Every structure is written in structure tokens, then in C-alpha cells.
Amino acid sequence: MAKKPELLPGTLDLMILKTLTRAPLHGYGIALAIKQLSDDVLTVEEGSLYPALQRLLLQGWVKAEWKMTETNRRARYYTLTVAGRKQLGIELTQFEQMIAAIGRVLQNA
Amino acid sequence: MAKKPELLPGTLDLMILKTLTRAPLHGYGIALAIKQLSDDVLTVEEGSLYPALQRLLLQGWVKAEWKMTETNRRARYYTLTVAGRKQLGIELTQFEQMIAAIGRVLQNA
């Protein structure tokens, strides 16, 4: 690894879906939420964020809508679809299973 | 994600280094160890394994030596170097920090 990444590859879609469970958010807000919730450990770069949102849109896990923010700026708000909520459950389970498996390797090796 | 990956990207080098802490192992043995310790959740494909070992060699975290196995086959045994042991510590800390951060996002979002 040349430089340590800001994210663990493969976990971004999962985190985005999770941040949308409470309420719709725009992209910038999602990135802020992840940064803050992680105590500044995780930083979502724009070049990772927007392609990820496109993926989620294409797969139908989220839908998007242009709106005005509280501060009078145009922004694209993303909402979890029913399929997206289901997908979140699947990915959460897989992620936890994988983390547990890695944990076993790191403990017993 | 088209198909669920067998590994969480970015964790392979760490797991390889960890499996070498007890004793030198050859590539095939490392893959078997990870598979077994993870209860078959993690599978290290050859196309991931050997490039990873090349990376570790290049960076000086491991050294390699051709030997015969107990079953009389030629195999390349990898040993952790002092630098590799240090690197393992660094990566372990970073990994745990990142997992904790992701956990916070997934819990509080």
C-alpha cells in the first residue's frame, strides 16, 4: 500500500445506504455525516462519493431529487428505496460476517 | 457490486503477514491457513495471493526461500522480516482504527 486509504475499499456503498436510513440527504451531507460519525477517521472524497451514488442509483437502491437546502442552495437529495433498504440488510450481514472472519484469522494466526 | 468478493479489499497483506508470525509458510499453506481460520468464509485466490506475496517481497516485509515440503514437493517458504513484523503492527493498528470508525458510522447513522 503506497499511502493509507481514507476508506476501506468495498465499504462505501454500505455506509452511504446506512446514512440514508434516518432521512434523505444530499451528497455533500452524506460525506459530512460519515466524516463526523467516524470522528474524522473516514473521509469520502468527491471522486469516490459521486461515482458511488451513481452506482446506487443505477442499481435502484436509492432515488434522487433536486431540491433547495435550508441555506438556499440547489442540491440533489438521495432517498433509500425499498430495494435499497433490503440491500442494506444483505450487505450489513455480509460485512459483519467478513469482519468476524478476518478477526478470527488475526487472532488465531 | 456484481458478485460478493471472497476478501475485503485491502486486508490481504495484513492477513498474510499475520499468518507468518508463528512460522514460515509457503503460498499454498498461507491460503489454506486463511481459509481454515476463517471457517471457509475467506478464500484467497491464486491470482490474489501470488501478486500479494510479490508486493510483500518487494517492500521487504517478507523473504522467500525454496525448500521441499514434508510431502516432498518444491515450495517457496516465506518468512517475516524484522521490518515486516513492525509493518504488521502498524497495519493492525490502522485496521482496527478503521473498523472501529466504520462501526461508529453503521451504529449511529
Added chain:
DNA sequence: AACCTATATATAGACTATCTATGCATAGAT
């Protein structure tokens, strides 16, 4: 003898997801 499975290493090429860098736009504060 012929075949199969497991063991063992290695590489080429495809694919995916990240990061870096860039561009555009504007609200509000200095």
C-alpha cells in the same frame, strides 16, 4: 497404463473501486 485429485507456483488480462485533479457554480463573510 491411464486418469484424476490435490498440491504447488506464476502470469496476463479484466474488472472494480478508490484517489487526484480539475471544472463549474454560488452564498455569505471579511
Added chain:
DNA sequence: ATCTATGCATAGATAGTCTATATATAGGTT
């Protein structure tokens, strides 16, 4: 007038997987 924060988006580079292929042989089965 300029700067900072907010906000979206894409092109291209980079990195780390996976798939598929190639080679080789020990030991067991038909």
C-alpha cells in the same frame, strides 16, 4: 473584491481484486 464553505460532476491514474490459463508432480483409483 476576495475568500471559504457549500454543492455537483467527470476524466484519468492507481491499486487490488478476480478469472482464466499454464506448468509440474505426488499419490491414489480404474
